Amino acid sequence: MKNEPQTGRGAFPAFSGKEPGKELGKELWQESPEAGVWDYSVPGREGVALPDVDVPGCELPPGIPQRKELPLPEISELDAVRHFTRLSRLNYSIDTHFYPLGSCTMKYNPRISEKIAALPGFSLAHPLLPEFLCQGSLEIMELLQNFLAEISGFQAISLQPAAGAHGELCGVMMIRAYHQKNGDSRRLRMLIPDSAHGTNPASVAMCGFQAVQVPSDSRGNIDIQALKSLCDDTLAGLMLTNPNTLGLFEERLTEAVEAVHNAGGLVYGDGANLNALLGVFRPGDAGIDVMHFNLHKTFGTPHGGGGPGAGPVGAGRKLAPFLPGPRVLREGTVLRLAMPENSIGRVKAFYGNFSVLVKACTFIAMLGAKGLRAVSENAVLNANYLKKLIERGYSIPYNRTCMHEFVASGHLSDTIHALDVAKRLIDYGCHPPTIYFPLIVKEALMIEPTESESRKTLEAFADAMLAIAEEARHNPDIVKTAPHGTPVGRLDEVSAARNPVLKHSNEKAP
Amino acid sequence: MTPFIANTDSDRKLMLDALGLGSVAELFAAIPEKYRFPDLKLPAALSEPEIFQELSAAASRNADAGGYALFAGAGAYNHFVPSVVDALSSRGEFFTAYTPYQPEASQGTLQALFEYQSMAADLFGMDIVNASHYDGASALAEALLMAWNAASRQRSKVVLSSGLHPEYRAVIETYTRNLGITLCTPGPGTSAGAKTETETETKMETETLESLIDAETACVAVQFPSFFGNLEDYSRLCETAHRNGALFIVSADPLSLALFEPPGSYGADIVTGEGQPLGNYLSFGGPCLGMFAATKSLVRKMPGRLAGEAMDGQGRRGYVLTLSTREQHIRREKAVSNICTNQGLAALRAAIYLAVMGKNGLKKVADITYRRARYAAGKLGKLPGFSVLNTAPFFREFVLRCPLDTWEIMNRCAKLKIVPGVPLSRWFPERTQDILVCVTEMNSRSQIDSLVSVFETFCGEAASEK
Structure with a gap:
């Protein structure tokens, strides 16, 4: 019985009654399901037709040691297609599964955005073209700078950072540069709520600041008394995620911002959760001084299996001169690239993840003001509806009206934990939520449905969640040993970290 | 309203009923009223054909490597991407x-x-x-x-x-x-x-x-x-x-x-x-x-x-x-x-x-790149008034000193749909006559030869100006 794969009840028809990932191995392809790209390699096989050398011969330079061995595989084009197609089918993705990964905003990625970004005018444009030959790219960047400024209420935007954490690093560097410019070199303490993403304290450390944790109160807000007691003349600023990682709008926001500003500090807004706020609230209006955007979350650009994202930064009056650069500026009819006056400098070569910028620009232009507000309204409605369905089987520790996501506890019994619920969800044909984050909820299940999903999908997901809660009572073993329908079962991560194998060994190959 | 939102008005009604709410706006009560629901000044929403036309027009205002002979490198390289x-x-x-x-x-x-x-x-x-x-x-x-x-x-x-x-x-x-x-x-x-x-x-x-x-x-x-x-x-x-x-x-x-x-x-x-x-x-x-x-x-x-x-x-x-x-x-x-x-x-x-290029393909790409760069440098460096500054060996890029200001060269080449390189004055303002030229397997021999003949006309002009 135990060795027999047991799939879920089929809340998601695509996988009901099947063993995902195994069907291919049985029906079509005799190669081991563990096959690596090297297993296809045969000496002399070629994968690409390349031009011949058509210029007079010349020798490699004598003073530079020549490559002796290049141990890359030798495979045909079809081998590559078979291999990577098989790998792709082992993934859960937005295109194939509901993917309510909290804090990551896994919404639909429109195909028109992909098509536009792939136009040769964009994909084959060299970043160091003279400005008069790349006005098209600069137009897109100007458009997006303006869109983001309007959406967030900031004075200026830099599109340079390559990811959210990269933009966050810029924001903290800007705060550091601001205080230094004012001769306030003692301001080294950055306040961070205990519910914050791990990137916040890590970014602070990379800027030579000291991270100081602020507790949350019983409603999931920042503890305003604790915050006020930490506001003195060593305060650099506060990093605030709003809505916070519990999916709750910060009810003490105005007070918190005021307290920090009165003490001479600046407020960094973590824009990770902007999907709740489009056309609903502009962080710049409420006095936030600097914020990063995650274009790959809020504006529907693909997450790419872990990047590329894009993490533009927006800043108000005080910090705009410190933005990273270059930024696009208009001089009459001509667009130019220029560094802001007191810029912290560059954080990558060239100008940001341009093709991601094109996709975000497409998304915003297609939705307009009304459409963007509808995005946030539907994201928030979906989250609240799903919370309502799930609270029948799970405890919701900070249970009030949520924004775009909510956090439930996956602690179902002394033996069934958040991890078990997550793994069992895979059998039901659904990607699990974010688990064990934020740290202030015991065994957190952080669930973010996004506006892309229909009421029916939410109901099917809730059914699966409630069925798992039921299984945890009557058949805990099936939850404890899940997933059953995947190409591999639970992997031993402890041994993997103790004796890391991070590279294929060429010796092993036949 | 938009293809990126699945629910309809009747779905929303059902969901709001389940939550005991009369409108979606009620979900946002935690937001201070003075900041709630700002009026965003954004252009009217575009349909899929409209956005495609608009951004395609922007794309066409770039000199991409499809329409131009591109010899720019400096950290970004125009190599072939297999289908x-x-x-x-x-x-x-x-x-x-x-x-x-x-x-x-x-x-x-x-x-x-x-x-x-x-x-x-x-x-x-x-x-x-x-x-x-x-x-x-x-x-x-x-x-x-x-x-x-x-x-x-x-x-x-x-x-x-x-x-x-x-x-x-x-x-x-x-x-x-x-x-x-x-x-x-x-x-x-x-x-x-x-x-x-x-x-x-x-x-x-x-x-x-x-x-x-x-x-x-x-x-x-x-x-x-x-x-x-x-x-x-x-x-x-x-x-x-x-x-x-x-x-x-x-x-x-x-x-x-x-x-x-x-x-x-x-x-x-x-x-x-x-x-x-x-x-x-x-x-x-x-x-x-x-x-x-x-x-x-x-x-x-x-x-x-x-x-x-x-x-x-x-x-x-x-x-x-x-x-x-x-x-x-x-x-x-x-x-x-x-x-x-x-x-x-x-x-x-x-x-x-890397998998599909493999051992031999990658070597071949590097080899063509190296040889064509050497070929281009050999020809360009021999033109009167031009010289290649690298005497150490180079791979696919070299610095060419020109008789004219490099921006003058960039402007004139643009009219012929050529991007001949990246002027070093971009980073080193004093180097007004040095251009970093890059050659890859995407630059055919005939493309290199045309670059050489265009540059040849410049040396004539530079000489006649003197």
Whole structure:
């Protein structure tokens, strides 16, 4: 019985009654399901037709040691297609599964955005073209700078950072540069709520600041008394995620911002959760001084299996001169690239993840003001509806009206934990939520449905969640040993970290 | 209203009823009223055909490598991208997935990353390559921080070659500014590359670098080939660094390593690089692929994600993200870096590219590139008034001194749909007559010959002006 794969009840028809990932191995392809790209390699096989050398011969330079061995595989084009197609089918993705990964905003990625970004005018444009030959790219960047400024209420935007954490690093560097410019070199303490993403304290450390944790109160807000007691003349600023990682709008926001500003500090807004706020609230209006955007979350650009994202930064009056650069500026009819006056400098070569910028620009232009507000309204409605369905089987520790996501506890019994619920969800044909984050909820299940999903999908997901809660009572073993329908079962991560194998060994190959 | 929102009015009504609410607006009561529902001034929403037309028009205002003969490089290279790379990486199962937090549902991404790490490590001649950084510049900056951390922050000096890409240098300055790290580079003459024009002077830079290394030095960082295209044997410099207890870091172009011995072969401790040439488009400079390699002994100091092998309860091999105790989501302010995501899709493209090019294909691309660059330099350098400044060997780029101001040349070539290179005055204002010319396998012999004949007309004009 135990060795027999047991799939879920089929809340998601695509996988009901099947063993995902195994069907291919049985029906079509005799190669081991563990096959690596090297297993296809045969000496002399070629994968690409390349031009011949058509210029007079010349020798490699004598003073530079020549490559002796290049141990890359030798495979045909079809081998590559078979291999990577098989790998792709082992993934859960937005295109194939509901993917309510909290804090990551896994919404639909429109195909028109992909098509536009792939136009040769964009994909084959060299970043160091003279400005008069790349006005098209600069137009897109100007458009997006303006869109983001309007959406967030900031004075200026830099599109340079390559990811959210990269933009966050810029924001903290800007705060550091601001205080230094004012001769306030003692301001080294950055306040961070205990519910914050791990990137916040890590970014602070990379800027030579000291991270100081602020507790949350019983409603999931920042503890305003604790915050006020930490506001003195060593305060650099506060990093605030709003809505916070519990999916709750910060009810003490105005007070918190005021307290920090009165003490001479600046407020960094973590824009990770902007999907709740489009056309609903502009962080710049409420006095936030600097914020990063995650274009790959809020504006529907693909997450790419872990990047590329894009993490533009927006800043108000005080910090705009410190933005990273270059930024696009208009001089009459001509667009130019220029560094802001007191810029912290560059954080990558060239100008940001341009093709991601094109996709975000497409998304915003297609939705307009009304459409963007509808995005946030539907994201928030979906989250609240799903919370309502799930609270029948799970405890919701900070249970009030949520924004775009909510956090439930996956602690179902002394033996069934958040991890078990997550793994069992895979059998039901659904990607699990974010688990064990934020740290202030015991065994957190952080669930973010996004506006892309229909009421029916939410109901099917809730059914699966409630069925798992039921299984945890009557058949805990099936939850404890899940997933059953995947190409591999639970992997031993402890041994993997103790004796890391991070590279294929060429010796092993036949 | 929009195809990106699934629910209809009747769905919303049903859902609101279940919540006991009369309107969606009631969900936003926690937001201070004075800030709630601002009136965004954005252009009217566009339909799919409208947005396609509008942004296609913008795209057509760029001089792309499809319509222009492109000889620009300087950190972004126009190499051929096989169709199979596009076809496979555009599978939704890959590009609409996220970071493989749940390994059982993400084996495709994880195995592809493991294969990328393995092939890239073989290319660099290094033990370990991670799952990627943002780009070559930020990867190099993180490598310096890693070396500084590896020396327990007790060595505050970093020695930088003047052959680093100036934008990489700028990123290093941004990353290290608040940490009490001192950057040391040979004098201003060499930083513009002016002293690396001849082989003896190239050796002099190595000597100058050696003289800067001491017991305070955390690491030495060089670029291969240098920003100006030069190839240099760094084995002696690497030894000197090690003798002084410093780590040796190379920012290496991955394609050049198909022809020349990789940094791992002479003992480099950390190797970074820009992986864009491996199956990723120019895309106006992003996304790029930050490649990041280290020796085994440094792996626990390494920033960025790592895919590794793991076994399940039935002894089946799979892959997981591993050694996460280095990372910010576990260690918070004590993490080795704040880096969170990588450039997964760009790494996937590089993996497919390396697999399908293989041992022979990659060598062939590098070989054609090298030979055509030599051919172009030979012809262009012989034109009256023009000279190639590199006398050290180079790979695909060289500095051409011109009789005219390089912007004049850029303007005139643009009319003929040629981008002849990147003027060095972009970064070194005094170098008004030097242009960095790049040649790849995408520049056919006839394209190179036309560039030569266009430049020939310039030398006539320059002469007649005198």
